[in-house]
Amino acid sequence: MMKFANADEFALHMRREIIKMLAASGSGHPGGSLSATDIIAVLFHDEMNIDPQDPHKPDRDRFVLSKGHAAPALYAALALLDFFPIEELSQLRKLGSHLQGHPDMHKTPGVDMSTGSLGQGISTACGMALAAKKDGLHNTIYALLGDGETEEGEVWEAAMFAAHYQLDNLIAFLDHNHLQIDGNPKDVLSPEPLNEKWRAFGWKVIEIDGHDTEQIKAAIKEAKEEQGRPVMIIAETVKGKGVSFMENQAGWHGMAPNAEQAEQAISELFWQGE
Amino acid sequence: MTEIKKIATRDAYGKALAELAKENSNIFVMDADLSQSTKSVEFAKVCPERFVNAGIAEGNMIGVAAGLAAMGKTVFASSFAVFVTGRAFEQIRNSVCYPRLNVKVAGSHSGITVGEDGGTHQAIADISLMRSLPNMTVLVPADATATRWMVREAAAYDGPVYLRLGRLAAPVLYADNHEFKWGKGEIVRMGKDIVVFACGLMVSIALEAAELLAAEGISVAVADIHTIKPLDTDFILEMTERCGAAISLEEHNIIGGLGSAIAETLAGNSAAPFMRCGVEDKFGQSGSPEALLKHYGLDAETTAMKIKQVLARK
Known part of the structure; x- marks a missing residue:
């Protein structure tokens, strides 16, 4: 297995793999994968109790990618941790591949829940957290949502549910990248103010810079100490983070880079060390 | 001619769940604020710790059921057939059937014999919706005996099931010891x-x-x-x-x-x-x-x- 100095270096390698696999597949979602990369990097590199040799161990932490279109970020993390050979990333979205366009829990080792239809992942994470509590497990259930995703009513049904059942083993992240397919959520259908909404629904809310791995780690530590209610970590992020020409561009929500664009992107992603 | 005994299949559902509560500690039962009507309340009475009310939020109920199932639980999620198969259709599709999770969707008050509540509450498309989903099994009991058998078989089967139940008391057609066969007319x-x-x-x-x-x-x-x-x-x-x-x-x-x-x-x-x-x-x-x-x-x-x-x- 490759070793990484820290979550930042892990995230950089994730970004390189995301660009490479999207260029190889010719379709997919770079913008929301790159905005979520640092959160997923901290979770998978530093935080989660998971084992690539035993991906189904019952007391493991769970991760539900409620914004399932960021699958490339999840696949990159899993491949870099040796859940499956990294060469397989080039098979993303191809017929017969275990790497589906959106996560499939039965096809890809390390994927805990099939997601892709927005709003549904957070509900399933609630079910997992409830089961874990009933079974007396001491694990944590993580979920990652998009900001546009919170326009789905089901998200708020789940928000009520998690608070009502005091799911303090549930830690959710909101990848607040300010772009959905048709533009800024504020212009499409504003879900703001998100922090006040989650607080009003009974969640503890922590607001951080979603690209600062130290802040992400500190937020998780604080969230784990919370008792009696679920925690939403609202992470301010940049869609397309790390690739200059993709940053803050709605057009890169669901378009893959061509070979030339991928080469340029990769050239921007190199490890400068600490 | 002796009077034929009549029992609504929803009543048989509640009774069968309560029976299973004692036998199988892996079973969870959910409802969306209709437990008195779907009769899932019978399970709640004997096993409150494994009964989960999702409130009037069917989509989330099915998602939570899928999450419980992903953790190894066998889940019965009940509501009126109109709401659970209609409003929550896409949750059943993408969070239950696509990942083939062990969730049993129970729709009571199916068909027009719901009666006075009227057309909004009478499910006439639920079989159609459920049978069009890959990985879904669709069961419709004719009486209380069949319902009990189906609940038990569904609990023993690992995968999605739709169970269609009725409000109206239905004649008991089968003897208690009748041997049904899954998938057989x-x-x-x-x-x-x-x-x-x-x-x-x-x-x-x-x-x-x-x-x-x-x-x-x-x-x-x-x-x-x-x-x-x-x-x-x-x-x-x-x-x-x-x-x-x-x-x-x-x-x-x-x-x-x-x-x-x-x-x-x-x-x-x-x-x-x-x-x-x-x-x-x-x-x-x-x-x-x-x-x-x-x-x-x-x-x-x-x-x-x-x-x-x-x-x-x-």
């Missing part, structure tokens, strides 16, 4: 002129129609198709060919339900005359269950008349 009355393929409450109506026609010298076979998916296609073809004519009878739209499933089986395989009987692509309305059955042509007399129409085509 059941002959409840032998006959040679025509076969009625029915499900749910309509099995009883078909038996009444058969009795009416027997007085006229017409011999009607009645088959209970309790497993609509996977459908017992061999049985359906064999019975149709043997009798030379068939009808389907269901408390559901004639589009997409049992009748459609049978038509799909017969098309290209049988030249026997066949008619789909059910709700004829209309919404229901308020009324007593009995009045509604008559109004929508799902009573024994209308069924007998339709049988004769099909026989005339033989």
Whole structure:
């Protein structure tokens, strides 16, 4: 297995793999994968109790990618941790591949829940957290949502549910990248103010810079100490983070880079060390 | 003639769940604020620690059920058939059927015999919706005995199941020790002129129609198709060919339900005359269950008349 100095270096390698696999597949979602990369990097590199040799161990932490279109970020993390050979990333979205366009829990080792239809992942994470509590497990259930995703009513049904059942083993992240397919959520259908909404629904809310791995780690530590209610970590992020020409561009929500664009992107992603 | 015992399949559902609560510590039961009506409350009474009320939020209920199942639980998620299969359709599709999770969706108050609540609450498309989903098994009990058996079989089976239940008390047709077979059609009355393929409450109506026609010298076979998916296609073809004519009878739209499933089986395989009987692509309305059955042509007399129409085509 490759070793990484820290979550930042892990995230950089994730970004390189995301660009490479999207260029190889010719379709997919770079913008929301790159905005979520640092959160997923901290979770998978530093935080989660998971084992690539035993991906189904019952007391493991769970991760539900409620914004399932960021699958490339999840696949990159899993491949870099040796859940499956990294060469397989080039098979993303191809017929017969275990790497589906959106996560499939039965096809890809390390994927805990099939997601892709927005709003549904957070509900399933609630079910997992409830089961874990009933079974007396001491694990944590993580979920990652998009900001546009919170326009789905089901998200708020789940928000009520998690608070009502005091799911303090549930830690959710909101990848607040300010772009959905048709533009800024504020212009499409504003879900703001998100922090006040989650607080009003009974969640503890922590607001951080979603690209600062130290802040992400500190937020998780604080969230784990919370008792009696679920925690939403609202992470301010940049869609397309790390690739200059993709940053803050709605057009890169669901378009893959061509070979030339991928080469340029990769050239921007190199490890400068600490 | 002794009075036939009547029990609503929703009552049998609640009772069967309560029974299972003691036997199987892995079972969770959910409801969306209708536990008094779906009778899942019977489970809650004996096992409150594994009963989860999701409130009036069916989509989230199915998602939570999927999450519980992903952690190894067997989950029964109940509500009215209209809401649980309609509003939560896409959650059933993407969070349950696509990942083939161990969730049993129980829809009570199916069909028009919901009665007075009216058309908004009468599920006439639930079989159609559920049977169109890959990985889904669709079960429709005709009576309390069948319901108990289905709940137990569904709990033992690892995968998604839709269980269609009714509000109205239905005649008990089967003996307590009756041996059902998952996926197999059941002959409840032998006959040679025509076969009625029915499900749910309509099995009883078909038996009444058969009795009416027997007085006229017409011999009607009645088959209970309790497993609509996977459908017992061999049985359906064999019975149709043997009798030379068939009808389907269901408390559901004639589009997409049992009748459609049978038509799909017969098309290209049988030249026997066949008619789909059910709700004829209309919404229901308020009324007593009995009045509604008559109004929508799902009573024994209308069924007998339709049988004769099909026989005339033989």
